[in-house]
Amino acid sequence: MPKATSDRFSRLHKDSQSESSSARNPIFNTERFGQHILKNPQVAQTIVEKANIKPTDIVLEVGPGTGNLTVLILEQAKQVTAVEMDPRMAAELTKRVQGKPSQKKLSLIIGDFVKADLPYFDVCISNTPYQISSPLIFHLLSHRPLPRICILMFQREFALRLGREAEYRIMVSSIRQCATIRKGGLCDACGEFSGESGPRDPPPPVRFEEFDGLGRIVFSRRNKTVHGNFMAKGVVEMLERNWRTWCSETNQIIEDDVNMKAKVEKILDDTGNSENRAAKMDVDDLLKLLSAFHDAGIHFA
Template sequence: MGKVKKQNKTKATQSKNTQSLPFNTNRGQHILKNPGIVHAIIEKSALKETDIVMEVGPGTGNLSAKILEHAKKLIAFEIDSRMIAELKKRFIGTPAQGKLQVRAGDVMKDEDWPIFDVCVSNLPYQISSPFVFRLLLHRPLPRYAVLMFQQEFADRLVAKPGSKLYCRLSVNVQLLAKVEHLMRVKRTEFRPPPKVDSTVVRIEPKNPPPPINYQEWDGILRVVFLRKNKTLSAIFKQSTILEMLEKNYKIFCSIKNKPLDPSFDIKNLVDQVLEQNDFGNKRARTMEIPDFLSLLLAFNKADIHFC
Protein backbone atom coordinates (compact mmCIF):
# COMPACT_ATOMS: atom_id res chain seq x y z
CA MET A 1 0.00 0.00 0.00
CA GLY A 2 2.88 2.33 0.84
CA LYS A 3 4.32 1.81 -2.65
CA VAL A 4 1.03 2.76 -4.29
CA LYS A 5 0.81 5.90 -2.19
CA LYS A 6 4.37 6.83 -3.19
CA GLN A 7 3.53 6.44 -6.89
CA ASN A 8 0.39 8.52 -6.49
CA LYS A 9 2.37 11.15 -4.61
CA THR A 10 4.94 11.25 -7.43
CA LYS A 11 2.22 11.73 -10.06
CA ALA A 12 0.61 14.43 -7.96
CA THR A 13 3.98 16.18 -7.63
CA GLN A 14 4.53 16.04 -11.41
CA SER A 15 1.04 17.42 -12.00
CA LYS A 16 1.67 20.20 -9.50
CA ASN A 17 4.97 21.07 -11.19
CA THR A 18 3.27 21.26 -14.57
CA GLN A 19 0.46 23.36 -13.14
CA SER A 20 2.98 25.83 -11.68
CA LEU A 21 4.95 26.15 -14.93
CA PRO A 22 4.54 29.77 -16.08
CA PHE A 23 3.02 30.05 -19.57
CA ASN A 24 4.18 32.57 -22.14
CA THR A 25 1.00 34.01 -23.66
CA ASN A 26 3.11 36.06 -26.10
CA ARG A 27 3.92 32.74 -27.72
CA GLY A 28 0.29 31.66 -27.71
CA GLN A 29 0.70 29.28 -24.77
CA HIS A 30 -2.86 28.57 -23.69
CA ILE A 31 -3.11 24.96 -22.55
CA LEU A 32 -6.35 22.99 -22.85
CA LYS A 33 -7.27 21.87 -19.35
CA ASN A 34 -10.50 19.98 -20.08
CA PRO A 35 -9.77 16.31 -20.98
CA GLY A 36 -13.23 16.03 -22.50
CA ILE A 37 -12.36 18.62 -25.17
CA VAL A 38 -9.04 16.91 -25.86
CA HIS A 39 -10.90 13.61 -26.30
CA ALA A 40 -13.41 15.25 -28.66
CA ILE A 41 -10.62 16.71 -30.82
CA ILE A 42 -8.94 13.31 -31.10
CA GLU A 43 -12.24 11.64 -31.91
CA LYS A 44 -12.95 14.15 -34.68
CA SER A 45 -9.41 13.72 -36.00
CA ALA A 46 -10.19 10.05 -36.81
CA LEU A 47 -6.53 9.05 -36.65
CA LYS A 48 -5.35 5.71 -38.01
CA GLU A 49 -2.76 3.55 -36.26
CA THR A 50 -0.55 3.93 -39.36
CA ASP A 51 -0.66 7.76 -39.29
CA ILE A 52 2.33 10.05 -38.82
CA VAL A 53 0.96 13.15 -37.10
CA MET A 54 2.46 16.63 -36.87
CA GLU A 55 1.62 18.82 -33.87
CA VAL A 56 2.66 22.45 -33.39
CA GLY A 57 2.95 23.93 -29.90
CA PRO A 58 2.32 20.75 -27.85
CA GLY A 59 2.99 22.54 -24.55
CA THR A 60 2.89 20.07 -21.69
CA GLY A 61 1.49 17.33 -23.92
CA ASN A 62 -2.20 16.97 -23.05
CA LEU A 63 -3.16 16.63 -26.71
CA SER A 64 0.08 14.83 -27.57
CA ALA A 65 -0.67 12.02 -25.12
CA LYS A 66 -3.96 11.23 -26.85
CA ILE A 67 -2.43 11.48 -30.32
CA LEU A 68 0.25 8.98 -29.28
CA GLU A 69 -2.44 6.53 -28.18
CA HIS A 70 -3.88 6.41 -31.71
CA ALA A 71 -1.08 7.18 -34.17
CA LYS A 72 2.09 5.45 -35.35
CA LYS A 73 4.29 8.47 -34.72
CA LEU A 74 4.04 12.08 -33.50
CA ILE A 75 6.39 14.83 -34.69
CA ALA A 76 5.95 17.76 -32.31
CA PHE A 77 7.34 21.24 -32.98
CA GLU A 78 7.96 23.28 -29.83
CA ILE A 79 9.77 26.61 -29.52
CA ASP A 80 9.95 26.75 -25.70
CA SER A 81 12.78 24.72 -24.13
CA ARG A 82 10.87 24.50 -20.84
CA MET A 83 7.92 22.86 -22.59
CA ILE A 84 10.24 20.49 -24.45
CA ALA A 85 11.67 19.34 -21.12
CA GLU A 86 8.15 18.81 -19.70
CA LEU A 87 7.05 16.94 -22.82
CA LYS A 88 10.00 14.57 -22.80
CA LYS A 89 9.72 14.00 -19.05
CA ARG A 90 6.03 13.16 -19.42
CA PHE A 91 6.66 10.25 -21.77
CA ILE A 92 10.05 8.99 -20.62
CA GLY A 93 9.96 5.28 -19.82
CA THR A 94 6.53 4.81 -21.41
CA PRO A 95 5.61 2.96 -24.65
CA ALA A 96 4.86 6.37 -26.20
CA GLN A 97 8.49 7.52 -25.82
CA GLY A 98 9.64 5.69 -28.95
CA LYS A 99 6.76 7.15 -31.00
CA LEU A 100 7.49 10.78 -30.11
CA GLN A 101 9.90 13.00 -32.02
CA VAL A 102 10.32 16.54 -30.66
CA ARG A 103 11.69 19.21 -32.99
CA ALA A 104 12.93 22.32 -31.20
CA GLY A 105 12.40 25.73 -32.76
CA ASP A 106 9.94 27.87 -34.69
CA VAL A 107 7.93 25.73 -37.09
CA MET A 108 7.58 28.67 -39.50
CA LYS A 109 11.38 29.08 -39.72
CA ASP A 110 11.96 25.37 -40.25
CA GLU A 111 12.59 24.94 -43.98
CA ASP A 112 12.39 21.16 -43.90
CA TRP A 113 8.94 20.12 -42.76
CA PRO A 114 8.57 16.36 -42.42
CA ILE A 115 6.23 14.15 -44.42
CA PHE A 116 3.07 13.61 -42.34
CA ASP A 117 -0.45 12.28 -42.85
CA VAL A 118 -2.42 14.52 -40.49
CA CYS A 119 -1.75 17.70 -38.54
CA VAL A 120 -3.51 18.06 -35.18
CA SER A 121 -2.73 21.18 -33.15
CA ASN A 122 -3.91 23.77 -30.70
CA LEU A 123 -2.05 26.27 -32.86
CA PRO A 124 -0.30 29.37 -31.44
CA TYR A 125 -2.72 32.06 -32.64
CA GLN A 126 -0.13 34.48 -33.96
CA ILE A 127 1.02 32.05 -36.69
CA SER A 128 -2.47 31.01 -37.81
CA SER A 129 -2.49 32.65 -41.25
CA PRO A 130 1.07 31.89 -42.43
CA PHE A 131 0.80 28.35 -41.09
CA VAL A 132 -2.39 27.60 -43.03
CA PHE A 133 -0.88 28.94 -46.28
CA ARG A 134 2.29 26.89 -45.82
CA LEU A 135 0.30 23.78 -44.90
CA LEU A 136 -1.70 23.99 -48.13
CA LEU A 137 1.45 24.46 -50.20
CA HIS A 138 3.37 21.66 -48.47
CA ARG A 139 4.22 18.63 -50.61
CA PRO A 140 3.29 15.89 -50.34
CA LEU A 141 -0.08 17.15 -49.15
CA PRO A 142 -1.32 15.84 -45.80
CA ARG A 143 -4.68 14.06 -45.78
CA TYR A 144 -6.15 16.82 -43.62
CA ALA A 145 -5.51 19.02 -40.60
CA VAL A 146 -7.56 19.47 -37.44
CA LEU A 147 -6.57 22.83 -35.97
CA MET A 148 -7.79 25.14 -33.24
CA PHE A 149 -7.97 28.85 -34.06
CA GLN A 150 -9.40 32.00 -32.55
CA GLN A 151 -13.08 32.08 -33.38
CA GLU A 152 -12.96 35.05 -35.76
CA PHE A 153 -10.04 33.59 -37.71
CA ALA A 154 -11.94 30.31 -38.08
CA ASP A 155 -14.98 32.23 -39.27
CA ARG A 156 -12.84 33.96 -41.93
CA LEU A 157 -11.79 30.57 -43.27
CA VAL A 158 -15.38 29.68 -44.18
CA ALA A 159 -16.73 33.19 -44.92
CA LYS A 160 -18.77 33.58 -48.11
CA PRO A 161 -18.97 36.48 -50.60
CA GLY A 162 -20.83 39.44 -49.09
CA SER A 163 -19.84 38.58 -45.52
CA LYS A 164 -17.93 41.21 -43.53
CA LEU A 165 -15.31 38.54 -42.76
CA TYR A 166 -14.81 37.55 -46.42
CA CYS A 167 -11.18 38.25 -47.32
CA ARG A 168 -8.11 37.06 -49.21
CA LEU A 169 -7.69 34.29 -46.63
CA SER A 170 -11.23 33.01 -47.29
CA VAL A 171 -10.71 32.84 -51.06
CA ASN A 172 -7.23 31.33 -50.90
CA VAL A 173 -8.14 28.58 -48.46
CA GLN A 174 -11.44 27.71 -50.14
CA LEU A 175 -9.66 27.44 -53.52
CA LEU A 176 -7.13 24.97 -52.13
CA ALA A 177 -9.14 23.06 -49.53
CA LYS A 178 -12.46 22.00 -48.11
CA VAL A 179 -12.97 23.67 -44.72
CA GLU A 180 -15.51 22.91 -42.00
CA HIS A 181 -16.03 23.97 -38.40
CA LEU A 182 -16.02 21.02 -36.00
CA MET A 183 -16.62 22.52 -32.55
CA ARG A 184 -16.49 25.71 -30.51
CA VAL A 185 -14.29 25.90 -27.42
CA LYS A 186 -14.90 28.53 -24.75
CA ARG A 187 -11.98 30.58 -23.47
CA THR A 188 -12.58 29.23 -19.95
CA GLU A 189 -11.40 25.78 -21.12
CA PHE A 190 -7.79 27.05 -21.31
CA ARG A 191 -5.14 27.83 -18.75
CA PRO A 192 -4.47 30.74 -18.79
CA PRO A 193 -7.70 31.74 -20.57
CA PRO A 194 -7.22 33.69 -23.83
CA LYS A 195 -9.25 36.83 -24.54
CA VAL A 196 -11.58 35.14 -27.06
CA ASP A 197 -13.29 31.82 -27.70
CA SER A 198 -11.82 29.30 -30.12
CA THR A 199 -13.03 27.01 -32.89
CA VAL A 200 -11.69 23.65 -34.04
CA VAL A 201 -11.55 23.44 -37.84
CA ARG A 202 -10.95 20.58 -40.27
CA ILE A 203 -8.99 21.57 -43.39
CA GLU A 204 -8.85 18.97 -46.16
CA PRO A 205 -6.52 19.98 -49.03
CA LYS A 206 -7.83 19.36 -52.54
CA ASN A 207 -5.70 16.62 -54.01
CA PRO A 208 -4.62 17.12 -56.71
CA PRO A 209 -4.52 20.88 -56.11
CA PRO A 210 -6.02 23.28 -58.70
CA PRO A 211 -3.69 23.63 -61.74
CA ILE A 212 -2.85 27.31 -61.30
CA ASN A 213 0.23 29.42 -60.69
CA TYR A 214 -0.32 30.01 -56.98
CA GLN A 215 2.09 32.97 -56.76
CA GLU A 216 0.20 34.74 -59.52
CA TRP A 217 -3.16 33.84 -57.99
CA ASP A 218 -2.16 35.16 -54.59
CA GLY A 219 -0.68 38.24 -56.28
CA ILE A 220 -3.98 39.29 -57.84
CA LEU A 221 -5.85 38.60 -54.59
CA ARG A 222 -3.46 40.86 -52.67
CA VAL A 223 -4.28 43.65 -55.13
CA VAL A 224 -8.08 43.34 -55.24
CA PHE A 225 -8.44 42.85 -51.47
CA LEU A 226 -6.43 45.98 -50.67
CA ARG A 227 -9.79 47.77 -50.69
CA LYS A 228 -12.36 45.02 -50.99
CA ASN A 229 -15.31 47.45 -50.95
CA LYS A 230 -13.97 49.53 -53.85
CA THR A 231 -14.68 48.74 -57.49
CA LEU A 232 -11.91 47.00 -59.39
CA SER A 233 -11.80 49.98 -61.74
CA ALA A 234 -10.92 52.25 -58.79
CA ILE A 235 -8.36 49.82 -57.36
CA PHE A 236 -6.52 49.44 -60.66
CA LYS A 237 -6.18 53.22 -61.01
CA GLN A 238 -3.69 53.33 -58.13
CA SER A 239 -0.23 54.35 -59.35
CA THR A 240 1.69 51.81 -57.26
CA ILE A 241 -0.36 48.94 -58.73
CA LEU A 242 -0.02 50.25 -62.28
CA GLU A 243 3.75 50.62 -61.82
CA MET A 244 4.03 47.03 -60.63
CA LEU A 245 1.95 45.72 -63.55
CA GLU A 246 3.91 47.78 -66.08
CA LYS A 247 7.19 46.43 -64.74
CA ASN A 248 5.89 42.86 -64.97
CA TYR A 249 4.52 43.49 -68.47
CA LYS A 250 7.88 44.76 -69.74
CA ILE A 251 9.70 41.78 -68.20
CA PHE A 252 7.24 39.40 -69.87
CA CYS A 253 7.67 41.13 -73.25
CA SER A 254 11.45 40.92 -72.90
CA ILE A 255 11.35 37.19 -72.11
CA LYS A 256 9.02 36.50 -75.03
CA ASN A 257 10.90 38.83 -77.41
CA LYS A 258 7.70 40.77 -77.89
CA PRO A 259 8.29 44.32 -79.18
CA LEU A 260 6.95 47.09 -76.95
CA ASP A 261 4.96 49.82 -78.70
CA PRO A 262 6.45 53.27 -77.88
CA SER A 263 2.94 54.56 -77.18
CA PHE A 264 2.17 51.72 -74.73
CA ASP A 265 0.17 52.78 -71.67
CA ILE A 266 -0.44 50.16 -68.97
CA LYS A 267 -3.46 52.05 -67.61
CA ASN A 268 -5.23 51.88 -70.98
CA LEU A 269 -4.54 48.15 -71.26
CA VAL A 270 -5.79 47.46 -67.72
CA ASP A 271 -8.96 49.53 -68.31
CA GLN A 272 -9.54 47.65 -71.55
CA VAL A 273 -9.30 44.25 -69.82
CA LEU A 274 -11.68 45.29 -67.05
CA GLU A 275 -14.21 46.83 -69.47
CA GLN A 276 -14.21 44.04 -72.04
CA ASN A 277 -14.74 41.39 -69.37
CA ASP A 278 -17.33 43.32 -67.32
CA PHE A 279 -15.14 43.53 -64.21
CA GLY A 280 -14.82 47.29 -63.81
CA ASN A 281 -17.78 47.71 -61.45
CA LYS A 282 -17.26 44.49 -59.49
CA ARG A 283 -15.95 44.50 -55.93
CA ALA A 284 -13.79 41.81 -54.33
CA ARG A 285 -16.12 41.44 -51.34
CA THR A 286 -18.90 40.02 -53.54
CA MET A 287 -16.82 38.03 -56.05
CA GLU A 288 -16.68 34.23 -55.98
CA ILE A 289 -13.72 31.99 -56.75
CA PRO A 290 -14.71 31.48 -60.44
CA ASP A 291 -14.86 35.31 -60.79
CA PHE A 292 -11.29 35.69 -59.53
CA LEU A 293 -10.10 32.88 -61.82
CA SER A 294 -11.78 34.55 -64.81
CA LEU A 295 -10.24 37.92 -63.88
CA LEU A 296 -6.74 36.42 -63.67
CA LEU A 297 -7.21 34.62 -66.98
CA ALA A 298 -8.36 37.85 -68.68
CA PHE A 299 -5.28 39.72 -67.45
CA ASN A 300 -2.93 36.87 -68.43
CA LYS A 301 -4.39 36.77 -71.95
CA ALA A 302 -3.39 40.44 -72.22
CA ASP A 303 0.13 39.52 -70.97
CA ILE A 304 -0.50 41.22 -67.61
CA HIS A 305 0.95 39.25 -64.70
CA PHE A 306 1.00 39.59 -60.92
CA CYS A 307 4.29 37.95 -59.98
Protein backbone atom coordinates in the same frame (compact mmCIF):
# COMPACT_ATOMS: atom_id res chain seq x y z
CA MET B 1 7.30 39.84 -20.02
CA PRO B 2 9.97 38.54 -17.58
CA LYS B 3 12.09 35.70 -18.80
CA ALA B 4 10.70 32.36 -17.67
CA THR B 5 12.78 30.31 -15.29
CA SER B 6 13.40 26.61 -15.64
CA ASP B 7 11.50 26.06 -12.39
CA ARG B 8 8.42 27.67 -13.85
CA PHE B 9 8.46 25.39 -16.87
CA SER B 10 9.12 22.28 -14.81
CA ARG B 11 5.83 22.98 -13.05
CA LEU B 12 3.74 23.43 -16.21
CA HIS B 13 2.64 19.82 -16.50
CA LYS B 14 1.58 19.61 -12.83
CA ASP B 15 -0.17 22.95 -13.05
CA SER B 16 -2.05 21.91 -16.18
CA GLN B 17 -3.36 18.77 -14.47
CA SER B 18 -4.55 20.56 -11.34
CA GLU B 19 -6.11 23.51 -13.14
CA SER B 20 -7.79 21.47 -15.85
CA SER B 21 -9.72 19.51 -13.24
CA SER B 22 -11.41 22.68 -12.06
CA ALA B 23 -11.79 23.88 -15.70
CA ARG B 24 -11.46 27.45 -14.54
CA ASN B 25 -8.69 28.46 -16.92
CA PRO B 26 -8.33 26.05 -19.86
CA ILE B 27 -6.01 28.25 -21.91
CA PHE B 28 -2.63 29.62 -20.83
CA ASN B 29 -1.49 32.58 -22.90
CA THR B 30 2.16 32.85 -23.87
CA GLU B 31 2.35 36.37 -25.25
CA ARG B 32 5.75 36.07 -26.89
CA PHE B 33 4.55 33.82 -29.71
CA GLY B 34 0.79 34.40 -29.54
CA GLN B 35 0.35 30.80 -28.47
CA HIS B 36 -2.35 29.35 -26.24
CA ILE B 37 -1.80 26.14 -24.28
CA LEU B 38 -4.82 23.91 -23.77
CA LYS B 39 -5.24 22.82 -20.19
CA ASN B 40 -8.72 21.32 -20.36
CA PRO B 41 -8.38 17.56 -21.08
CA GLN B 42 -11.93 17.40 -22.46
CA VAL B 43 -11.07 19.94 -25.16
CA ALA B 44 -7.81 18.17 -26.07
CA GLN B 45 -9.55 14.77 -26.24
CA THR B 46 -12.31 16.16 -28.47
CA ILE B 47 -9.80 17.61 -30.93
CA VAL B 48 -7.92 14.32 -31.19
CA GLU B 49 -11.13 12.30 -31.59
CA LYS B 50 -12.27 14.52 -34.47
CA ALA B 51 -9.05 13.69 -36.34
CA ASN B 52 -9.97 9.99 -36.49
CA ILE B 53 -6.29 9.03 -36.40
CA LYS B 54 -5.34 5.62 -37.79
CA PRO B 55 -2.52 3.48 -36.32
CA THR B 56 -0.62 3.92 -39.59
CA ASP B 57 -0.95 7.72 -39.69
CA ILE B 58 1.87 10.25 -39.52
CA VAL B 59 0.52 13.34 -37.77
CA LEU B 60 1.83 16.89 -38.02
CA GLU B 61 1.16 19.03 -34.96
CA VAL B 62 1.70 22.79 -35.12
CA GLY B 63 2.42 24.62 -31.88
CA PRO B 64 2.42 21.66 -29.43
CA GLY B 65 3.41 23.84 -26.47
CA THR B 66 3.99 21.64 -23.45
CA GLY B 67 2.40 18.62 -25.13
CA ASN B 68 -1.13 18.30 -23.76
CA LEU B 69 -2.39 17.43 -27.24
CA THR B 70 0.81 15.68 -28.30
CA VAL B 71 0.66 12.94 -25.68
CA LEU B 72 -2.87 12.04 -26.80
CA ILE B 73 -1.89 12.00 -30.47
CA LEU B 74 1.12 9.80 -29.73
CA GLU B 75 -1.18 7.17 -28.23
CA GLN B 76 -2.93 6.69 -31.58
CA ALA B 77 -0.52 7.64 -34.37
CA LYS B 78 2.40 5.80 -35.88
CA GLN B 79 4.57 8.93 -35.82
CA VAL B 80 4.17 12.57 -34.79
CA THR B 81 6.12 15.53 -36.15
CA ALA B 82 5.69 18.57 -33.91
CA VAL B 83 6.75 22.07 -35.01
CA GLU B 84 7.36 24.43 -32.08
CA MET B 85 8.62 28.02 -32.28
CA ASP B 86 9.48 28.46 -28.60
CA PRO B 87 12.62 26.53 -27.52
CA ARG B 88 11.39 26.62 -23.91
CA MET B 89 8.21 24.78 -24.84
CA ALA B 90 10.14 22.34 -27.02
CA ALA B 91 12.38 21.51 -24.06
CA GLU B 92 9.35 20.90 -21.85
CA LEU B 93 7.75 18.63 -24.44
CA THR B 94 10.98 16.66 -24.86
CA LYS B 95 11.24 16.20 -21.10
CA ARG B 96 7.63 15.10 -20.92
CA VAL B 97 8.11 12.08 -23.23
CA GLN B 98 11.68 11.27 -22.23
CA GLY B 99 12.14 7.62 -21.29
CA LYS B 100 8.65 6.65 -22.44
CA PRO B 101 7.79 4.39 -25.42
CA SER B 102 6.26 7.39 -27.18
CA GLN B 103 9.65 9.13 -27.26
CA LYS B 104 10.68 7.15 -30.35
CA LYS B 105 7.48 8.18 -32.14
CA LEU B 106 8.06 11.93 -31.73
CA SER B 107 10.11 14.12 -34.06
CA LEU B 108 10.49 17.75 -33.02
CA ILE B 109 11.20 20.69 -35.33
CA ILE B 110 12.14 23.92 -33.53
CA GLY B 111 11.47 26.98 -35.63
CA ASP B 112 8.92 29.02 -37.56
CA PHE B 113 6.26 26.74 -39.04
CA VAL B 114 5.56 29.12 -41.93
CA LYS B 115 9.19 28.84 -43.08
CA ALA B 116 9.68 25.16 -42.30
CA ASP B 117 10.14 22.45 -44.91
CA LEU B 118 7.46 19.97 -43.96
CA PRO B 119 7.91 16.20 -44.17
CA TYR B 120 5.14 13.84 -45.29
CA PHE B 121 2.07 13.69 -43.04
CA ASP B 122 -1.45 12.23 -43.25
CA VAL B 123 -3.19 14.43 -40.68
CA CYS B 124 -2.55 17.89 -39.29
CA ILE B 125 -3.69 18.97 -35.82
CA SER B 126 -3.05 22.47 -34.55
CA ASN B 127 -3.98 24.59 -31.57
CA THR B 128 -2.92 27.42 -33.85
CA PRO B 129 -0.98 30.45 -32.61
CA TYR B 130 -3.49 33.11 -33.64
CA GLN B 131 -0.97 35.43 -35.27
CA ILE B 132 -0.12 32.85 -37.97
CA SER B 133 -3.65 31.62 -38.75
CA SER B 134 -3.75 32.73 -42.38
CA PRO B 135 -0.11 31.88 -43.25
CA LEU B 136 -0.61 28.47 -41.64
CA ILE B 137 -3.61 27.73 -43.86
CA PHE B 138 -1.77 28.62 -47.06
CA HIS B 139 1.39 26.76 -46.05
CA LEU B 140 -0.66 23.62 -45.45
CA LEU B 141 -2.52 24.01 -48.73
CA SER B 142 0.72 24.36 -50.69
CA HIS B 143 2.16 21.14 -49.25
CA ARG B 144 2.37 18.05 -51.44
CA PRO B 145 1.16 15.40 -51.13
CA LEU B 146 -2.06 16.73 -49.63
CA PRO B 147 -3.02 15.64 -46.09
CA ARG B 148 -6.23 13.68 -45.57
CA ILE B 149 -7.66 16.04 -43.00
CA CYS B 150 -6.73 19.04 -40.83
CA ILE B 151 -8.18 19.72 -37.39
CA LEU B 152 -7.37 23.33 -36.58
CA MET B 153 -8.28 25.66 -33.73
CA PHE B 154 -8.70 29.35 -34.58
CA GLN B 155 -10.32 32.43 -33.22
CA ARG B 156 -14.01 32.26 -34.04
CA GLU B 157 -13.98 35.29 -36.34
CA PHE B 158 -11.19 33.86 -38.50
CA ALA B 159 -12.77 30.41 -38.57
CA LEU B 160 -16.05 31.78 -39.88
CA ARG B 161 -14.16 33.55 -42.68
CA LEU B 162 -12.75 30.23 -43.87
CA GLY B 163 -16.17 28.94 -44.84
CA ARG B 164 -17.41 31.96 -46.74
CA GLU B 165 -14.53 33.66 -48.54
CA ALA B 166 -13.26 32.69 -51.97
CA GLU B 167 -9.59 33.24 -51.10
CA TYR B 168 -9.81 30.09 -48.96
CA ARG B 169 -12.63 28.17 -50.64
CA ILE B 170 -10.67 27.88 -53.90
CA MET B 171 -8.15 25.61 -52.17
CA VAL B 172 -10.38 23.86 -49.61
CA SER B 173 -13.09 21.38 -50.52
CA SER B 174 -14.86 21.19 -47.16
CA ILE B 175 -14.85 23.07 -43.88
CA ARG B 176 -16.90 21.91 -40.91
CA GLN B 177 -17.17 23.32 -37.42
CA CYS B 178 -16.36 20.74 -34.77
CA ALA B 179 -16.90 22.81 -31.64
CA THR B 180 -16.69 26.24 -30.12
CA ILE B 181 -14.64 26.63 -26.98
CA ARG B 182 -14.43 29.07 -24.11
CA LYS B 183 -13.08 29.04 -20.58
CA GLY B 184 -14.65 26.11 -18.83
CA GLY B 185 -14.71 23.69 -21.76
CA LEU B 186 -16.86 22.91 -24.79
CA CYS B 187 -19.91 25.08 -25.36
CA ASP B 188 -22.06 26.74 -27.97
CA ALA B 189 -20.98 30.27 -27.12
CA CYS B 190 -18.28 32.40 -28.64
CA GLY B 191 -14.60 31.76 -28.07
CA GLU B 192 -11.97 29.68 -29.80
CA PHE B 193 -12.96 27.54 -32.75
CA SER B 194 -12.03 23.99 -33.66
CA GLY B 195 -12.55 23.36 -37.35
CA GLU B 196 -12.16 20.41 -39.68
CA SER B 197 -11.15 20.97 -43.28
CA GLY B 198 -10.08 18.98 -46.32
CA PRO B 199 -7.92 20.33 -49.16
CA ARG B 200 -9.22 20.20 -52.72
CA ASP B 201 -7.87 17.13 -54.44
CA PRO B 202 -6.80 17.67 -57.13
CA PRO B 203 -6.02 21.32 -56.37
CA PRO B 204 -6.96 24.06 -58.89
CA PRO B 205 -4.65 24.13 -61.95
CA VAL B 206 -2.87 27.31 -60.84
CA ARG B 207 0.38 27.97 -59.02
CA PHE B 208 -0.34 28.54 -55.36
CA GLU B 209 2.04 31.51 -55.28
CA GLU B 210 0.18 33.17 -58.17
CA PHE B 211 -3.23 32.76 -56.58
CA ASP B 212 -1.91 33.90 -53.23
CA GLY B 213 -0.43 37.05 -54.82
CA LEU B 214 -3.71 37.88 -56.55
CA GLY B 215 -5.65 37.24 -53.37
CA ARG B 216 -3.47 39.58 -51.33
CA ILE B 217 -4.39 42.43 -53.69
CA VAL B 218 -8.07 41.64 -54.22
CA PHE B 219 -8.77 40.97 -50.55
CA SER B 220 -6.59 43.74 -49.11
CA ARG B 221 -9.73 45.81 -48.54
CA ARG B 222 -12.71 43.51 -48.83
CA ASN B 223 -15.42 46.14 -49.10
CA LYS B 224 -13.61 48.26 -51.67
CA THR B 225 -13.94 47.71 -55.41
CA VAL B 226 -11.41 45.48 -57.13
CA HIS B 227 -10.36 48.49 -59.21
CA GLY B 228 -9.69 50.47 -56.04
CA ASN B 229 -7.54 47.70 -54.59
CA PHE B 230 -5.45 47.43 -57.78
CA MET B 231 -4.98 51.20 -57.84
CA ALA B 232 -3.68 51.22 -54.26
CA LYS B 233 -0.19 52.61 -53.73
CA GLY B 234 2.57 50.41 -55.14
CA VAL B 235 0.38 47.72 -56.73
CA VAL B 236 0.63 48.85 -60.37
CA GLU B 237 4.37 49.43 -59.97
CA MET B 238 4.85 45.93 -58.59
CA LEU B 239 2.87 44.39 -61.46
CA GLU B 240 4.94 46.33 -64.00
CA ARG B 241 8.16 44.99 -62.47
CA ASN B 242 6.76 41.46 -62.67
CA TRP B 243 5.67 42.04 -66.27
CA ARG B 244 9.13 43.30 -67.28
CA THR B 245 10.70 40.25 -65.64
CA TRP B 246 8.33 37.96 -67.56
CA CYS B 247 9.16 39.75 -70.82
CA SER B 248 12.87 39.31 -70.20
CA GLU B 249 12.54 35.62 -69.36
CA THR B 250 10.36 34.90 -72.40
CA ASN B 251 12.28 37.12 -74.88
CA GLN B 252 9.34 39.45 -75.38
CA ILE B 253 9.79 42.98 -76.70
CA ILE B 254 9.34 45.55 -73.93
CA GLU B 255 7.38 48.61 -74.99
CA ASP B 256 9.10 51.95 -74.37
CA ASP B 257 5.92 53.76 -73.42
CA VAL B 258 4.10 50.99 -71.55
CA ASN B 259 1.11 52.15 -69.51
CA MET B 260 0.65 49.41 -66.92
CA LYS B 261 -2.22 51.22 -65.22
CA ALA B 262 -4.17 51.19 -68.49
CA LYS B 263 -3.32 47.49 -69.02
CA VAL B 264 -4.64 46.58 -65.57
CA GLU B 265 -7.78 48.68 -65.96
CA LYS B 266 -8.54 47.06 -69.33
CA ILE B 267 -8.25 43.57 -67.84
CA LEU B 268 -10.56 44.50 -64.98
CA ASP B 269 -13.10 46.02 -67.38
CA ASP B 270 -12.94 43.14 -69.89
CA THR B 271 -13.52 40.54 -67.14
CA GLY B 272 -16.34 42.58 -65.60
CA ASN B 273 -14.56 42.79 -62.25
CA SER B 274 -13.66 46.47 -62.07
CA GLU B 275 -16.61 47.45 -59.88
CA ASN B 276 -16.91 44.13 -58.07
CA ARG B 277 -16.14 43.99 -54.39
CA ALA B 278 -13.87 41.26 -53.07
CA ALA B 279 -16.40 40.12 -50.50
CA LYS B 280 -18.86 39.29 -53.32
CA MET B 281 -16.45 37.42 -55.62
CA ASP B 282 -16.49 33.65 -55.96
CA VAL B 283 -13.88 31.12 -57.01
CA ASP B 284 -14.75 31.31 -60.72
CA ASP B 285 -14.38 35.11 -60.69
CA LEU B 286 -10.88 34.83 -59.25
CA LEU B 287 -9.75 32.10 -61.62
CA LYS B 288 -10.99 34.05 -64.66
CA LEU B 289 -9.27 37.19 -63.42
CA LEU B 290 -6.00 35.37 -62.84
CA SER B 291 -6.18 33.79 -66.30
CA ALA B 292 -6.76 37.19 -67.94
CA PHE B 293 -3.73 38.69 -66.22
CA HIS B 294 -1.59 35.73 -67.26
CA ASP B 295 -2.74 36.10 -70.88
CA ALA B 296 -1.36 39.65 -70.74
CA GLY B 297 1.94 38.44 -69.26
CA ILE B 298 1.18 39.94 -65.84
CA HIS B 299 2.07 37.71 -62.91
CA PHE B 300 1.76 37.97 -59.16
CA ALA B 301 4.73 35.91 -57.95
